[in-house]
Amino acid sequence: MKTDHWFYGLFQSAPDLIALLLPQVVAEAPSLGPDASGDALYRFEAPELKAANHRLDGAFWPKSGEAGTPEQPVALLEVQMFSKPGFKHRLLAQTARFLQLNPQVLHLAVVVAVPHRRLKLGPAQLPQQLQVFLDGVIWLSLEELGQQADLDPWLTLLTLPVRPEAELPxxxxxxxxxxxxxxxxxxxxxxxxxxTLSPEEIMVIAGIPTDQLLHTRAAQDLLDRGRQEGEAQGEAKVTLRQLNRRCGPLSEATTARIQALPLEQLETLAEALLDFSGPADLTAWLEEHKG
Incomplete structure (x- = not known):
């Protein structure tokens, strides 16, 4: 299940959602509505830490200033949905790198969203310095969050990737x-x-009447976009297979970059790669077509 870009879109559209996850900010959290952007506490971005080739899932900058305050700290968000033995070490490294690149930050909160606390993210024994850092991290278990009563609708949204199917309606x-x-x-x-499910099956799971979905413009646009994304994913798989044969094994960063290309550019790349003689040609093509 790929959820990272869903979380990215959600936090991008409602950056103040982070305020509901920070105990020291939640009391000041504004109404998270489409008309509340003028009173937003945070702005959102997903910076890339180039030296380590790591892209943070989210960095939230309070409107009170880029240094942050104890009440409204700068916040880093990581969403980790699968076991990853080296995650805790990487979390410390990229947090330190972020602070190195942003020396103006004086108050920082690190939030890690995980499906549950059973996730394996590192060895049982850790260096003391790493453990001290991890003790200050806000660990958000989506499983535990989903068990709370009277959740804010935005917080309920965060739990959808992990809720049992029977609870989804x-x-x-x-x-x-x-x-x-x-x-x-x-x-x-x-x-x-x-x-792999059809729109009709999704409607049943969501408990949404068929008539309501079919007459909702936003839902229709979403279905059209879903079909386009499906075509793009298929094109990306074929293109990546051909590139791995012609240019050698691709790095994770290059693979992700190609997968993010729109369908039209993927089709252009599929034609261009026939003339590639090595990885340098792919790098040059990506640079030429970036942005």
Whole structure:
């Protein structure tokens, strides 16, 4: 299940959602509505830490200033949905790198969202300095979050990737009852969580009446976009297979960059690679077509 870009889109559209995850900020969190951007506490970006070739899942800058304050710290967000033995070490390294690149930051909070606390993210024994750092991290278990009563609809949204399928109709209805404008966001998550299911099957899981979906413009746009993304994913798989044969094994960063290309550029790359003689040609093509 690929959820990283869903989380990215969600936090990009509502950066103040981070305030609901920071105990020292939650009391000041504004209403997270489409008309509340003028009073936002945070702005969102996903900076790339080039030296380590790591892209942070999210950096949230308070409007009070880039140094942050104890009440509104600069916040780093990482979403880790799968076991990764070296994650805790990498988390410390990229946090330190972020502070190195942003020496103006004086107050920092690090939030890590995981599906549950059973996830294996490092060895049992850790260096003392690393453990001290990890003790200050805010660990958000989506499983535990989903067990809380009377959740804010935005927080319920965060739990959709991990909720048991039987709970999804009630959860989606709880969200849409209070925030019907979040229908597209809910459907996006369900389409990504269940990529092999038809729109009709997704509607059953979400507890959304067929007539409501078919007459919702946002939902129709989402279905069209889903079909286009499906075509792009298929084209990307074929193109990557050909590039690995012609240019040698590709790095994770290069693979991710190619997978993110729109369908039109993927088709152009599929034609251009026939003239590639090595990895240098691919690098040059990507540089020429970046942005």
């Amino acid at each position: 009630a959860s989606t209805q709880q969200i849409l009852e209070h925030r019907p404008d979040l229908l597209s966001t809910v459907l996006t998550m369900l389409f990504e969580r269940f990529p």
